[in-house]
Amino acid sequence: MQQKKLKLADLAKIAGVSTSTASRALNDNPLIKQETRERIQKLAKTHNFSLNAAASRLRLQKTKVIAVLINLDAETEQSIDDPFLLKVVSDINLAVNRQGYELLLSNSYMAGEDWYGYFIDGRRADGVIVVGQGKQQASIERASSAGMPLVVWGDPKTQAGYVIVGSDNFLGGQVATQHLLDKGCKQPLFLGEPEHAELGERYKGFCSVVERANLTERAQLLKIDITSQAAYDSINQKLRSDGLDFDGIFACSDMVALGAMKALKERYVSIPNDVLIVGFDDIAMADVSFPSLTTIKQDTQKAGELLVEKLLTQLAGEEVESSQLAISLVERQSS
């Protein structure tokens, strides 16, 4: 079994130095002679010694932890199932680790109302990355103005008192829609939820292109919950009631696009011959579906890096600004 936990003092005794020296040695403090440092570090390794993070955090008043707060709209407790969001979290995780920080995975359920108190005063994390602006914008705003180091994954165009990193959703909407038109679409349909911050920008992009092409009369908006199931259902229903009165879909996300695609395929509407489809996100499934899905790619890896970098800069006391990530059109069979 495990022998009793070594503390720094024990290690120091073994090495025949004081705890201060041991501490400094482990932190590679140049005050300590190079040789001594190496000796103690080696000793620590052979004895499987680890510093007590709790003690260290108490003394240093910082945690080397970044909290990631997944901001679910749902009032209902439920796990995330959009693969895109999960990908974002996973890429943040990587970026966080690469900077030598650890990642506390949290959500509004744990953090309660007073995020500043919970995370910062509570010494659970040094800063927070919020994934998804959702409807809790009030909580974000409050935490931010309380001085909490904070970066949000959302739409950078949002006018807010906090730093936002996100794709250029407006441009993405334009590119996607323009692509539809270029491919001959005359009756474009937007499938999504314009109330939502990021998706709303995509819709605005859609509208601007449609207007420029004088197609406003023939364009449509189909408002749905942003799940593939809802997309499937509502396209189905629309086909039943209105028939096929559109020839191109810009879906607000890939999951939504895939749901719509399924409904169309079941009714033998040919993609891309009868209806063109463009999605958003570029999740793994976009490439694997049949026909494969044309989409707007969001660079989640870059996103993760940028979110973390901006947060660390804030922690260092410097001012930071929101920024927008470039998007790119990935052309596949559905268009």
Add this chain to the structure above:
Amino acid sequence: MQQKKLKLADLAKIAGVSTSTASRALNDNPLIKQETRERIQKLAKTHNFSLNAAASRLRLQKTKVIAVLINLDAETEQSIDDPFLLKVVSDINLAVNRQGYELLLSNSYMAGEDWYGYFIDGRRADGVIVVGQGKQQASIERASSAGMPLVVWGDPKTQAGYVIVGSDNFLGGQVATQHLLDKGCKQPLFLGEPEHAELGERYKGFCSVVERANLTERAQLLKIDITSQAAYDSINQKLRSDGLDFDGIFACSDMVALGAMKALKERYVSIPNDVLIVGFDDIAMADVSFPSLTTIKQDTQKAGELLVEKLLTQLAGEEVESSQLAISLVERQSS
């Protein structure tokens, strides 16, 4: 801006009691008069007071944190992209929170070799949930025999010195394969990686059913990396070199199944008329693909709850045993 952080002593002073009383009051210790307790709790709320978790952990020698260690096979640093794994993590997160614990998201990159030292001695977490047995079984074994509270998501049939929670993969393989045969399949193909712990069991289930039906001669194994891309590539290549010499596929995961499906559809092989397909996991995409994918559903929510429950039981000092989750066949259009 933020006024200076209140400490327990300050709150106590405001309330006109000692810190001990304040501490006990916040922890609802019955030593303190009911009335006093309520008064102090209310005061804490109005002043946005939060206990310093670092100090608390130092003193208590426990963290109320559970670490989730994602055990990637890949030597290459890379983010996870199998939606199923992410779903598992997300459901663990929920279960962890429901028990009043927090979730530290980690991976072998951060934890290094000496997991016990890093998590337990380092006072970063009270216990660890490992997702995926992967190839690091040695690290797991070592941590476990060092006495680390630990539960692994994997295949419960594995003979190992640690507690495992997982689906009945063998039975799942049998059910899936039997279903193929019931639907008239005469030349079943297993698509996956039999070396892998969980997938290997699925393959064994496949074999046992095939044997019982005297189809061993006509059954095939196609060994691939477990990504949809690899599945797509290898089915493509197989069609080119061998032609269509199978009429049913049991894919080791839904992502793999979807990759295979795409290859088949591109060559106008009809699903389910020419080839039946059954997957494993029941990710969201299984329902949305066209044709929708018959699959073996794993109950990730139950998994999350069970993993956490078993870990907490271990923390309480009791012995725990591995256990198997029931699986179920979800029949859709692909079969």
Add this chain to the structure above:
DNA sequence: GATCTTAATGCAAACGTTTGCAATAGCGTT
């Protein structure tokens, strides 16, 4: 050889909780 400088190390306080034990107050019993 006394003094100064520099390099390396040690001492002890502080971070903010929790808790065993001691202390106090209030009240009934003899």
Add this chain to the structure above:
DNA sequence: AACGCTATTGCAAACGTTTGCATTAAGATC
């Protein structure tokens, strides 16, 4: 009036680091 009992509360130590300051050792300078 002294005592014992119970219900509350307070005192002070301990958890294991880190770091400002003091100290020591060793070499350099006059």
